[in-house]
Amino acid sequence: MTVNAHAPITADAAIPPSDETEDAIIRFEGVAKSFPARKSSAAVHALAGIDLAVPRSSVVGVIGRSGAGKSTLIRLVNGLEKPTAGRVIVDGTDVAGLGEGALRSVRRSIGMVFQHFNLLSSRTVFDNVALPLEIAGTDAATIKARVTPLLDLVGLADKRGRYPAELSGGQKQRVGIARALATQPKVLLSDEATSALDPETTRSILDLLGTINRELGLTILLITHEMAVIRAIAQRVAVLDAGRIVEQGDVFDLFTRPQHETTRSFLAAESGRELPAFVADQIRDEPIPGGQVVVRIVFRGPFATHPVLSQVTRELGIDVNILGGAVDSIAGRPFGTLIVGLPNDGTSLDKALAFLKERDLDTEVLGHVA
Amino acid sequence: MSPEIARLILQATADTLYMVLVATALGTLFGLPLGVFLATSRRGELLSAPWLNGALGFIVNATRSTPFIILVVAIIPFTRLVAGTSIGTTAAIVPLTVAATPFIARLIEAAVREVDQGLIEAARAMGASPLQIVAKVLVPEALPGIVLGLTLAIVSLIGYSAIVGVVGGGGLGDLGIRYGYQRFMPEVMASVVIVLIVLVQGVQSLGDRLALRLNKRLRHA
Numbered sequence: 001m002t003v004n005a006h007a008p009i010t011a012d013a014a015i016p017p018s019d020e021t022e023d024a025i026i027r028f029e030g031v032a033k034s035f036p037a038r039k040s041s042a043a044v045h046a047l048a049g050i051d052l053a054v055p056r057s058s059v060v061g062v063i064g065r066s067g068a069g070k071s072t073l074i075r076l077v078n079g080l081e082k083p084t085a086g087r088v089i090v091d092g093t094d095v096a097g098l099g100e101g102a103l104r105s106v107r108r109s110i111g112m113v114f115q116h117f118n119l120l121s122s123r124t125v126f127d128n129v130a131l132p133l134e135i136a137g138t139d140a141a142t143i144k145a146r147v148t149p150l151l152d153l154v155g156l157a158d159k160r161g162r163y164p165a166e167l168s169g170g171q172k173q174r175v176g177i178a179r180a181l182a183t184q185p186k187v188l189l190s191d192e193a194t195s196a197l198d199p200e201t202t203r204s205i206l207d208l209l210g211t212i213n214r215e216l217g218l219t220i221l222l223i224t225h226e227m228a229v230i231r232a233i234a235q236r237v238a239v240l241d242a243g244r245i246v247e248q249g250d251v252f253d254l255f256t257r258p259q260h261e262t263t264r265s266f267l268a269a270e271s272g273r274e275l276p277a278f279v280a281d282q283i284r285d286e287p288i289p290g291g292q293v294v295v296r297i298v299f300r301g302p303f304a305t306h307p308v309l310s311q312v313t314r315e316l317g318i319d320v321n322i323l324g325g326a327v328d329s330i331a332g333r334p335f336g337t338l339i340v341g342l343p344n345d346g347t348s349l350d351k352a353l354a355f356l357k358e359r360d361l362d363t364e365v366l367g368h369v370a
Numbered sequence: 371m372s373p374e375i376a377r378l379i380l381q382a383t384a385d386t387l388y389m390v391l392v393a394t395a396l397g398t399l400f401g402l403p404l405g406v407f408l409a410t411s412r413r414g415e416l417l418s419a420p421w422l423n424g425a426l427g428f429i430v431n432a433t434r435s436t437p438f439i440i441l442v443v444a445i446i447p448f449t450r451l452v453a454g455t456s457i458g459t460t461a462a463i464v465p466l467t468v469a470a471t472p473f474i475a476r477l478i479e480a481a482v483r484e485v486d487q488g489l490i491e492a493a494r495a496m497g498a499s500p501l502q503i504v505a506k507v508l509v510p511e512a513l514p515g516i517v518l519g520l521t522l523a524i525v526s527l528i529g530y531s532a533i534v535g536v537v538g539g540g541g542l543g544d545l546g547i548r549y550g551y552q553r554f555m556p557e558v559m560a561s562v563v564i565v566l567i568v569l570v571q572g573v574q575s576l577g578d579r580l581a582l583r584l585n586k587r588l589r590h591a
Binding site for chain 1: 486488489491492493494495496497498499502506507510511513584586587588
């Protein structure tokens with residue numbers, strides 16, 4: 001049977017939709033966004049051909065450099081931006097087709113946290129969290145009953161009467177998160193929520209977002225320019241470059257087998273993937289007699305935690321010189337990269353590579369050193 | 371200084387305060403919505419209405435560029451229509467309000483424009499209507515700036531109020547001209563100036579203190 005994407009609706013209806021389509025709470029379908037030309041500037045095509053599904057209760061990350069279109073993409077979900085083509089479906093409603101009035105009620109079911117927190121300086125922590133409820137016309141007693149447990153959840157119960165100026169960056173973002181949760185939304189949008197924070201605070205905020213995702217089952221769509229953020233909490237990731245999604249999929253697959261150049265360049269900064277400086281300085285393309293072949297081994301899959309290198313040494317009698325690397329876990333699964341030197345004696349390299357390939361490990365010859 | 375003169379100064383101070391405070395109140399009543407509208411109605415802004423924004427901006431500029439003494443005389447028919455007379459302290463409130471409104475509107479516009487655009491976006495993302503954004507975000511966040519603007523407006527109006535003597539408006543400036551200058555009574559002139567200095571100082575420090583207390587952006591406010 002051939003699957004025809006353009007089959008008539010009647011034929012489509014007979015095919016059960018895939019789990020992903022069925023369960024997607026946010027779905028971008030052929031979305032494009034361009035900003036019209038102005039006197040001083042040409043038209044800008046911010047996004048083109050965006051297809052993206054966010055499964056219910058998942059954490060999906062969109063990574064891209066500044067100017068890639070991530071901010072526009074996330075703002076399409078709550079209608080702060082309107083697409084010039086395509087549909088943005090949130091929980092069954094095409095938000096692109098809604099008027100301002102209808103959009104306002106949809107927005108109350110979508111929380112958003114911002115890079116620069118966007119808290120009201122004139123309101124206390126409590127009153128900031130209460131603001132979306134006031135806007136929705138909630139009565140004071142309900143507001144109190146709703147806000148108090150949220151402040152407990154984000155660990156700011158003792159700061160309820162403080163003003164934002166009296167808080168640290170991490171505390172401000174906690175207020176931002178509590179505020180985004182106040183209307184009990186179905187979706188949380190995170191617009192570079194940790195980009196203005198130091199690494200330690202970033203980790204604690206990501207932990208909080210992860211907890212919210214797990215305990216409340218809240219779907220999170222986040223945009224970031226940091227792979228570390230994706231690795232910490234996302235299950236799926238889309239890589240955005242110049243307004244297009246160049247690669248998307250499971251975080252572990254994408255981290256361990258990046259296909260697109262942009263993805264590779266984001267991963268380059270990750271520890272262990274790059275050549276150590278002392279190797280990078282002397283590496284050559286042509287073989288060096290009596291030297292070593294530099295090979296990158298990517299550990300993923302069932303053999304990721306096996307002592308494969310010592311087996312190479314023991315079973316094949318080949319010396320392995322470890323030059324660099326890192327072992328870590330991504331999306332809860334072990335993953336490592338090692339850069340090793342193998343003797344350039346004509347046979348060892350092929351034998352070792354075959355041995356590693358049998359164990360489903362990816363290898364790549366990077367060059368030669370003396 | 372004779373009790374007679376002291377009584378005159380007291381009366382003039384009361385007249386000045388009456389004119390200035392009523393004109394400020396009315397100027398704020400009209401100037402606050404006007405200023406908020408000017409700050410939010412350019413193309414693409416919250417209440418986007420570029421034509422109306424341009425038209426109101428022009429009227430505001432035209433009023434502000436008319437020297438106050440000319441304005442007072444030019445709008446005498448309007449003053450008579452509103453106040454029933456064109457002479458006296460109450461009538462003087464009309465030109466003072468006409469001058470104060472566009473001035474206050476511009477000061478409030480400036481204060482509202484200082485509010486971080488990110489807050490407007492956050493409020494929109496919460497599902498706030500434009501009026502809710504004005505009432506719950508823009509005005510509260512701009513309040514310290516608005517208070518400083520109104521302080522400046524009051525100080526300016528105290529100066530303006532000296533001019534309404536030409537239409538029998540009374541007040542300190544009028545007393546200074548008629549007694550201090552025309553009747554050559556330097557002690558009256560000196561007293562008038564001292565009272566004005568005290569008034570302006572008082573208003574300014576009160577406004578500063580209030581604005582500081584309202585400004586929660588400062589840690590130790």
